[in-house]
Every structure is written in C-alpha cells, then in structure tokens.
Amino acid sequence: xxxxxxSLLVYCLFSGTALAxxxxxxxxxxxVRANQLVGYGLVVGLTGTGDKTQFLASGQTLRSMLRELxxxxxxxxxxxxxxxxAVTVHADLPPFxxxxxxxxITVSSLGDATSLxxxxxxxxxxxxxxxxxxxxxxxxxVVGGFGAEAGDGSRVTVNVPSAGRIPNGATVxxxxxxxxxxxxxxxxxxxxxxxxxxxxxxxxxxxxxGTGTAYSLDGSSVRVSAPRNPSQRIPxxxxxxxxxxxxxxxxxxxxxxxxxxxxxxxxNVRVSPAAVTHGSLSVTISADPQVSQPNALSQGQxxxxxxxxxxxxxxxxxxxxxxxxxxxxxxxxxxxxxxxxPGDLVAILEALKQAGALRAELVVI
Numbered sequence: 619x620x621x622x623x624x625s626l627l628v629y630c631l632f633s634g635t636a637l638a639x640x641x642x643x644x645x646x647x648x649x650v651r652a653n654q655l656v657g658y659g660l661v662v663g664l665t666g667t668g669d670k671t672q673f674l675a676s677g678q679t680l681r682s683m684l685r686e687l688x689x690x691x692x693x694x695x696x697x698x699x700x701x702x703x704a705v706t707v708h709a710d711l712p713p714f715x716x717x718x719x720x721x722x723i724t725v726s727s728l729g730d731a732t733s734l735x736x737x738x739x740x741x742x743x744x745x746x747x748x749x750x751x752x753x754x755x756x757x758x759x760v761v762g763g764f765g766a767e768a769g770d771g772s773r774v775t776v777n778v779p780s781a782g783r784i785p786n787g788a789t790v791x792x793x794x795x796x797x798x799x800x801x802x803x804x805x806x807x808x809x810x811x812x813x814x815x816x817x818x819x820x821x822x823x824x825x826x827x828g829t830g831t832a833y834s835l836d837g838s839s840v841r842v843s844a845p846r847n848p849s850q851r852i853p854x855x856x857x858x859x860x861x862x863x864x865x866x867x868x869x870x871x872x873x874x875x876x877x878x879x880x881x882x883x884x885x886n887v888r889v890s891p892a893a894v895t896h897g898s899l900s901v902t903i904s905a906d907p908q909v910s911q912p913n914a915l916s917q918g919q920x921x922x923x924x925x926x927x928x929x930x931x932x933x934x935x936x937x938x939x940x941x942x943x944x945x946x947x948x949x950x951x952x953x954x955x956x957x958x959x960p961g962d963l964v965a966i967l968e969a970l971k972q973a974g975a976l977r978a979e980l981v982v983i
C-alpha cells in the first residue's frame with residue numbers, strides 16, 4: 619500500500635493594519651556597534667577529557683604559564699596532560715563598555731578534548747582586530763552537553779560538550795572609541811533597507827523636531843542634525859529613538875524549507891491567473907513465486923518458478939484555478955486541496971514563478 623505523506627503548511631497571516639514602531643526598533647546609529655574579541659588559553663581541571671594527542675599548542679602554553687608562575691620544566695620534557703585543553707575564547711564587546719564592567723564569553727576546544735565539563739579557564743587576554751587587549755577572561759565553564767564512553771568503544775553524546783560559556787567571565791580593560799559625539803549630525807541606518815520606510819522616518823523626525831532636522835541619504839540611511847554638546851546630544855537621541863512611525867509593508871516573498879516542509883507566505887503575495895494540475899503515476903511490480911512439483915517416479919526435480927505481476931495505476935489529477943488578485947487564504951487553501959508533499963509544493967511554486975504567475979520572491983532553504 620502506498621504511503622501518503624502529509625505535510626504541514628505553516629504560513630504567516632498579517633492583519634491589514636500596520637502597527638507603529640519606535641525608531642530604536644527599526645534603526646541603529648552609525649558608528650555605535652559591538653566589537654569582536656578573541657583569545658587563546660587553557661582550560662584546566664578536566665577529568666581525563668582533555669587533549670589526548672600530542673597537541674603542541676597546549677603543551678607550549680602550559681610550559682609558558684608555568685614559567686610565568688616560577689616553575690621551570692626540564693628541557694625536552696613534554697608536559698602532556700589529559701586534564702587540560704587548548705581553547706579559543708571569543709566575546710562581543712558592547713558599545714560604551716567601560717573598564718571594570720563584565721561581559722559573557724564563549725569557550726571552544728581547539729584540540730581533541732572530548733568534554734570541557736567541570737573545567738576552569740585560566741586568565742586569558744582577549745584582543746580586538748587591532749591587536750590590543752580589551753578584556754581579561756577567567757572563570758568556571760558552564761557546559762550544556764555531556765558525553766559518556768564505554769570500554770568497548772561505544773559512546774553517547776548529548777549536545778556539544780566541547781564548548782561552553784562563562785557568564786560575566788571577562789572584565790573590560792579598555793574603552794573602544796565611537797563616533798557618537800563627533801560632528802554636528804548622526805546617521806540612522808535601517809535594519810532593512812526600504813525607500814518608503816526611510817522617507818517616513820525622515821518625515822516623522824521633521825514633524826517632531828522641526829523641518830530640516832533630518833533628510834534621507836538613500837534607502838537605508840537618514841541623516842539627523844544633532845547638538846555637539848554630549849549633555850544635549852544624549853537627551854536629543856532619547857527623543858529621536860522614541861519617535862513612532864509606521865514602517866512600509868515588507869516585499870512579497872515566499873520562503874520554503876524543502877527539508878521540513880515549512881512554508882511561510884507573506885501578506886502581499888499575489889498570483890496572476892493560472893491553472894495548476896497535480897497528479898502522479900504509480901508502477902508496482904510484485905513477485906509471486908510458484909513451486910513446480912514433479913510427478914512421482916518421474917525422476918524430475920522441484921523448481922521454483924517466479925511469476926511477476928505488473929500493475930500500473932494513476933491517481934486522479936487535480937486541477938485548481940487561480941483567479942486574478944488571489945489572496946493568501948486562497949493560495950493556502952488551493953495548495954492544501956491538492957495534498958502537495960514538500961517536494962511537490964516547491965515544484966508547484968517554482969513552476970508558477972517560471973510562468974510569471976507568482977508575483978513574489980521565492981526563497982528555498
């Protein structure tokens with residue numbers, strides 16, 4: 619019996635009335651951003667789950683660390699230990715972070731350590747893209763995964779035990795300069811470029827703060843005149859970021875996840891007049907072996923004779939018609955009526971796109 623695959627069609631249906639949003643939710647200030655930090659260090663205190671092979675980096679790092687602590691290893695001695703692991707440490711330094719504040723860090727194994735659970739990160743400097751040290755990291759790891767291994771080689775692993783986090787694990791040592799208080803203006807960058815939203819943003823700021831305060835640079839940036847004095851600029855930005863406006867509706871788009879069968883259809887998706895048919899041809903070949911038994915005293919041999927049965931069946935084709943200006947509900951209803959599987963649904967949408975009937979961007983992930 620043929621198995622019928624039923625896919626779940628998930629779609630987004632937005633109301634026709636757009637809601638006002640704040641400027642702070644739609645934009646970011648140019649020059650005010652996080653900075654990436656990275657470092658290399660050692661995790662110690664592991665219970666035999668550290669680097670097992672001759673990983674030179676961990677041995678060299680351990681030798682250097684011991685030398686700084688006043689312990690000198692004899693020449694030619696390789697300090698191998700299964701209780702240590704070489705790791706990379708990375709973090710995002712938020713804007714306006716000041717020395718003495720703490721940030722979260724992520725620790726990941728570099729070698730063949732199987733688990734970092736129970737380990738502690740030794741003091742590790744975190745550097746920026748310019749090579750300067752901006753934070754110092756140290757602390758006990760919080761690992762979400764775990765692994766178990768038996769003597770026969772069987773192993774069970776849950777999540778990823780070779781990476782972990784340290785909340786507030788790094789202390790900021792240096793401030794990163796930004797362009798917030800430079801010049802007599804600021805630039806607001808939209809998270810999603812749109813000419814309509816940029817125009818509405820300019821109008822909203824001018825209506826609140828006066829004509830000529832803001833003007834659009836392009837589809838994603840708006841330039842706003844601002845006071846030079848920081849004591850006046852900060853209250854000014856507080857007013858700007860709380861101004862409300864109605865952003866433009868998103869472009870028509872259909873997103874299809876071919877692996878899970880999830881489909882997201884935007885509100886503005888429209889289909890021109892088109893007819894779609896959906897059907898399939900099934901060919902079934904079954905074998906019914908028969909035993910040929912010779913008569914008594916005939917000196918014959920018993921043989922098995924295969925008997926093949928070929929059956930060809932075709933499901934009733936289903937056709938539906940898209941009328942001009944068809945709505946989202948009608949699209950979803952029509953696709954559900956044909957019982958399209960994930961692969962069939964992608965093929966239908968791609969065919970509509972090629973025929974010029976689908977008036978939306980088709981994204982297959």
